[in-house]
Every structure is written in C-alpha cells, then in structure tokens.
Amino acid sequence: MTKTTLTDAIKQRLEKSEKAFIPYIMGGDGELREQIIFLQKAGATAIEVGIPFSEPVADGPTIQRAGERALQSGVTLRDILDELSAIRDELTVPLIIMSYINPILSYGIEAFAKACKNSGVYGLIVPDVPLEESELLKKIFIGTEVALIQLVSLTSSPARIKMIAAASEGFIYAVTVNGITGVRDGFDVQLEKHLKHLKDMSPVPVLAGFGISTPEQVRSVGSIADGVIVGSAIVEAFHREELDNIKELIVASKKVLH
Numbered sequence: 001m002t003k004t005t006l007t008d009a010i011k012q013r014l015e016k017s018e019k020a021f022i023p024y025i026m027g028g029d030g031e032l033r034e035q036i037i038f039l040q041k042a043g044a045t046a047i048e049v050g051i052p053f054s055e056p057v058a059d060g061p062t063i064q065r066a067g068e069r070a071l072q073s074g075v076t077l078r079d080i081l082d083e084l085s086a087i088r089d090e091l092t093v094p095l096i097i098m099s100y101i102n103p104i105l106s107y108g109i110e111a112f113a114k115a116c117k118n119s120g121v122y123g124l125i126v127p128d129v130p131l132e133e134s135e136l137l138k139k140i141f142i143g144t145e146v147a148l149i150q151l152v153s154l155t156s157s158p159a160r161i162k163m164i165a166a167a168s169e170g171f172i173y174a175v176t177v178n179g180i181t182g183v184r185d186g187f188d189v190q191l192e193k194h195l196k197h198l199k200d201m202s203p204v205p206v207l208a209g210f211g212i213s214t215p216e217q218v219r220s221v222g223s224i225a226d227g228v229i230v231g232s233a234i235v236e237a238f239h240r241e242e243l244d245n246i247k248e249l250i251v252a253s254k255k256v257l258h
Contacts, residue, residue, distance in 0.1 A: 024230065036049075046095065
C-alpha cells in the first residue's frame with residue numbers, strides 16, 4: 001500500500017455511485033476491536049480513531065465525555081496503538097488516527113510513525129497543528145504510508161485553501177461549521193458553494209465533517225462532497241448501544257442523490 005490508500009478507498013466507493021463514509025470513534029470508550037469490526041461489516045470506507053486528551057479544543061460535549069470516560073479508564077495512545085496492532089490482520093479498511101499533538105510528542109514522533117505502520121493506520125489528523133507548523137510531522141511521515149490529512153474551515157481564504165489543497169494527502173477534511181464538533185440542526189447557506197470550491201481546487205477527495213448526525217444530513221451534504229465524516233452521532237450510538245442508528249447512517253451514504 002502507498003499514501004494513496006485512503007484516496008483509493010474513497011474513489012472505489014465513488015466508482016460504485018456511493019459516497020465515502022468515515023465514522024469516528026473514541027479509542028478506549030468501549031471495546032475498540034468490537035466497534036471497528038462492527039463498522040467494517042456495516043460498510044465504513046475508513047475508520048477514524050480518536051485519542052483521548054485532557055484539553056480537546058476542537059471537540060464538542062459528546063466527544064469530550066467519551067474522551068473523559070477513556071481517560072478515567074486509564075487508556076493511553078500506546079494502549080490504543082497496541083490494540084490496533086493486535087487486530088491488524090482483521091482489518092479490511094484503512095484506519096485514521098485523530099490526535100492532538102501532545103500525546104504524539106510524548107510518545108515520540110518517530111516511534112509513533114513506526115507504530116502506525118504496524119497498526120493499519122494510513123491517515124493522521126492533528127487538529128491543533130496548522131499547515132504552517134506541520135513540518136515537524138512531515139519530515140517524519142514523508143517516507144511512510146500515513147497520509148497527513150488537512151482541515152479546511154468555512155472561513156479559510158482562497159489563498160489558504162490553495163495552499164492546503166497543494167499539501168493535502170488522503171483527502172481534505174472540510175469542516176462544515178464554525179466551532180466545535182457536535183450535532184447540528186442545519187448548516188451555513190454557503191456550505192454548498194464552499195464544498196464545490198474545495199472540490200475544484202483539491203487533487204484529492206473532499207470529505208465533509210462536524211455536525212453531521214442524521215441520515216438526511218449524510219445524504220444532503222454527501223450529495224455535494226465526496227463523502228462525510230460522522231463523529232458525535234457514532235460515539236453516542238455506541239455508548240447507548242443503538243447500533244441500528246449507525247447502520248442507518250452508513251446506508252444513507254450509499255443512497256446519495258448525485
């Protein structure tokens with residue numbers, strides 16, 4: 001596999017006239033292996049695994065609570081990577097790690113990169129490291145199969161979008177709201193224009209995330225983007241053991257009007 005692994009997984013979905021669906025789960029909040037296997041079987045394109053952190057500046061209440069539960073049980077980045085490594089032979093979809101920079105620095109960036117290789121991780125999202133400061137990661141991951149995924153906000157300027165698009169690997173993570181993660185009733189009227197502009201600029205697929213929580217939102221936002229990322233609704237459904245809700249969200253990504 002190469003750094004096109006995530007891109008290829010998304011394109012394979014698009015070739016079937018479906019949209020990519022990437023669920024987010026909090027590592028350590030529930031049985032990690034069971035959640036991953038369930039999501040694979042349900043049809044996830046890739047799976048984003050969050051690393052619990054004490055100061056999650058981008059996370060809304062649902063994901064914050066999940067992170068607190070994981071921290072209270074003593075889960076660390078090392079624990080999560082060890083568990084992913086143990087189940088690697090069972091993985092059929094690429095994994096993405098979403099971590100703030102401090103746990104990675106504590107682990108050691110080079111050691112972290114090696115652990116990702118052994119754990120089926122093909123994407124990395126670090127929301128508190130902007131493009132201008134990403135060299136500390138790039139210089140380590142440039143020779144690996146891990147794609148460094150960039151986030152683009154609704155307020156990003158055309159010049160900044162151009163810079164981010166040029167540096168993007170795997171896919172562009174288009175943030176659909178101004179603020180933290182969490183369930184939303186609706187989205188900014190400019191979202192459609194924003195996503196179309198990103199797709200025109202980007203050499204890799206554009207996936208939309210933050211605030212997407214219902215099958216209707218998966219279909220509506222997915223009709224513009226190349227796919228969606230769903231976090232809070234997935235985390236809450238696992239916590240409440242409402243697995244049918246997760247299946248409905250994934251099924252919706254396969255029935256998007258183009």
